[in-house]
Amino acid sequence: EAQVTQNPRYLITVTGKKLTVTCSQNMNHEYMSWYRQDPGLGLRQIYYSMNVEVTDKGDVPEGYKVSRKEKRNFPLILESPSPNQTSLYFCASSPSAGEDTQYFGPGTRLTVL
Amino acid sequence: KQEVTQIPAALSVPEGENLVLNCSFTDSAIYNLQWFRQDPGKGLTSLLLIQSSQREQTSGRLNASLDKSSGRSTLYIAASQPGDSATYLCAVRGYSGAGSYQLTFGKGTKLSVIP
Numbered sequence: 704e705a706q707v708t709q710n711p712r713y714l715i716t717v718t719g720k721k722l723t724v725t726c727s728q729n730m731n732h733e734y735m736s737w738y739r740q741d742p743g744l745g746l747r748q749i750y751y752s753m754n755v756e757v758t759d760k761g762d763v764p765e766g767y768k769v770s771r772k773e774k775r776n777f778p779l780i781l782e783s784p785s786p787n788q789t790s791l792y793f794c795a796s797s798p799s800a801g802e803d804t805q806y807f808g809p810g811t812r813l814t815v816l
Numbered sequence: 817k818q819e820v821t822q823i824p825a826a827l828s829v830p831e832g833e834n835l836v837l838n839c840s841f842t843d844s845a846i847y848n849l850q851w852f853r854q855d856p857g858k859g860l861t862s863l864l865l866i867q868s869s870q871r872e873q874t875s876g877r878l879n880a881s882l883d884k885s886s887g888r889s890t891l892y893i894a895a896s897q898p899g900d901s902a903t904y905l906c907a908v909r910g911y912s913g914a915g916s917y918q919l920t921f922g923k924g925t926k927l928s929v930i931p
Contacts, residue, residue, distance in 0.1 A: 746905070793859060804862050806862065807861075808859055
């Protein structure tokens with residue numbers, strides 16, 4: 704089944720404890736991205752990747768890192784999480800960066816205490 | 817910077833009614849526009865994708881139109897059902913420089929269909 708998977712789905716952590724949220728797609732898509740969704744603010748792009756080893760900042764990149772060493776995986780890293788990073792995170796992929804439908808993962812609900 | 821607005825923020829209709837959700841965007845230089853559905857606590861499901869050269873797309877009871885020059889799109893849902901209750905998100909994809917494209921979302925319309 705073609706899909707985007709994220710792990711974990713739910714995570715509660717404490718301030719400053721490094722964490723990684725994994726994202727994987729099995730559709731051989733070139734383009735992958737991360738979003739966060741907050742009440743009243745909607746979905747905002749954190750980082751995106753147009754292909755392996757090519758990443759760039761979205762609208763809200765502060766406090767996050769990403770890497771794209773393989774085409775299928777695009778992990779989101781929080782080196783020192785803070786409470787303002789408590790949010791619902793979505794990974795998405797599409798065949799290319801331009802005109803294609805984006806496919807979203809199920810989301811990761813992160814709480815930073 | 818692209819801004820996407822969805823009106824209304826919430827809508828409640830009786831089952832069986834036809835309804836229209838609105839989306840407007842400030843920069844008409846877009847590549848495409850996509851409508852998504854989001855159920856509570858769940859991910860986003862793509863409903864319809866309209867390329868910038870198209871005027872409308874249809875899927876079952878859903879019809880989405882695009883007027884790029886005026887910066888507007890509508891999602892028409894025919895014969896609404898309780899299962900249509902969800903939040904509907906509009907997103908536009910535009911060129912953000914250096915060969916990259918960015919998807920900008922509206923804040924959504926929360927639809928409740930009353931049996």
